[in-house]
Amino acid sequence: MADLGFGLMRLPLRDPDDQTSIDMDLLKAMVDEFLAAGFDYFDTAYYYHRNSSERAIREALVERYPRDRFRLATKMPIKLLETEKQQAEVFDEQLGNCGVDYFDNYLLHNICRSYYATSERLDTFGFLKGKKDEGRIRRLGFSIHDNSEFLGRVLEKHVEDTDFVQLQVNYLDWDNPDTDARRCCEVCESYGLPVMVMEPVKGGALAKVPESVERMFSETAPGMSSASWAMRFAGGIGCVETVLSGMTDLEQMRDNIRTMRCFRSLDATEMEVLERAKAIINSSVAVPCTGCRYCVDECPKSIAIPEFFSIYNDAVGTPSKGLPPQRFYYLNLTETHGRASDCIGCGRCEDSCPQHLPIRELLKDVAKRFEVF
Ligand code: SF4
Ligand code: SF4
Structure with missing residues (x-):
């Protein structure tokens, strides 16, 4: 039965x-x-919450519970690395941030083609293998937002150093050629590697499904939330060891706990319902942004990319006569962030988007809809 992990990238904010x-x-x-x-x-990372997540979990967990009461994972931020020496500095900083002397799981964060080239140049796998030999890491893995062919290439070279793989898996993107989740799982299975699932609820999008889908879900499985369908889909995949959920409040946590404590995979009837739900959801979401925020720090114009996409989706999903009511939120955001039309087309955001979204083009749509003055 798949385990539930507490993802620490969407923590509650004041x-x-x-x-x-x-x-x-x-x-x-x-x-x-x-x-x-x-x-x-618990699954954190160096740059979650602008480098605050590791210290927050130290205060909330590590300083309040004995070390054998929890398992903690964090990740090497490959995109920030330039020299081999930095790997050691970052790793030591992370031990200090988290207040531990070892990590249960440690990952190379977000291996994609450019970051993988950096990790190869700096021999990050070799460095971390050394940390494992020293007892600072119990299990070594990597998270990846690329396709199965690339995953296969990484594993062909590094399977001996790899204990698990962290993949983005949700029912909506299961057969999406960009995220390639089904085949990525098959590759891991072929190497006998367990999978940790990230984004099972697609950044919350699968918790707030269209009303018609909600009705289908509740008629088929009364009392089960929309999010629980997504969790059960991910947890029912054979190679999945843990389903991570980036929980923001107690209500979400309780719902996930209810689902995962008495875990039941989706049966054949439910899988059929899910197929129909996918078609409806896919036709209703204009921009499939998960709100992961990887793009945000990259933007030289401080454009609130995920927030803009969220209100754009709302506006597209609830058409109105005249100016869209979401325009008010848009204008509020532009008081502290750049406008969509401020985008200079540098493309840095797209390089770090795990969903491979054409952000520059999409921002033009956002500007068209909201920047009518
Ligand atoms: S392409 Fe536009 S939105 Fe993306 S990082 Fe550059 S300025 Fe920001
Ligand atoms: S645009 Fe891409 S990188 Fe940015 S928040 Fe959305 S999914 Fe994440």
Whole structure:
């Protein structure tokens, strides 16, 4: 049965405009409830919440529970590395940030073609293998946002150093050629490697499905949330060891706990319903952004890319006569961020988008819809 992991990239915030303003009281309450429910796996990363997530979990978890009471994972931020020496500096900093002397799981973060080239140049696998030999890492893996062919190439070279792979898997993108989740899982299975699933609810998008889909779900499985369908899909895949969920509040956590504690895979009837749901959802989402925010730090014009896409999706999904009501939120955001039309087309955001979205083109659509003055 698949385990539930607490992903620490969407922590509760006191100020929604400040990714570092983590609500520590709420986070502590969530940690307590998660552990009390029998789960113990926490997944952070160096640059989640603008480098605040590792320190937050230290305060909420590590300083409040004995080390054998939890398992902690973090990741080497390959995109920030330029020299071999930096790997050691970052790794030591992470041990300090998290307040631990070893990590249960450690990952090379977001292997894609350009970051993989960096990790090969710096021999990051070799460096981390050394840390494993020293006892600073229990299991070594990597997260990847590329296709199965590329995953196969990485594993062909590094399978001996790899204990698990972290993949983006959700029912909507299962057969999407860009994310290639089904075949990526098959590649891992062929190497006998367990998979940790990230984004099972697609950044929350599969928790807020169209009303017609919600009705289909609740008629088929009364009392089960839309998010639970996504969690059950991911957890039902044979090679999946853990389903990570980036939980923001206690309600989401309780729902996930209910689903995963008495886990039941989707049966044949439910899978048929899911196929129909996919068709409806795919036709209703204009921009399939998961809100992961990987693009945000890259933008020299401080454009609020995920927020813009979210309100754009709302506007497209609820057409109105005249100016869209979401325009008000858009204008509010442009007081502290660049406008969609400020994009200079540098493409840096697209290089880090795990969904491979054509962000520059999509921002033109956002500007067309909201920048009518
Ligand atoms: S292409 Fe536009 S949105 Fe993307 S990083 Fe450059 S300026 Fe920002
Ligand atoms: S545009 Fe891409 S990188 Fe940016 S938040 Fe959305 S999915 Fe993530």
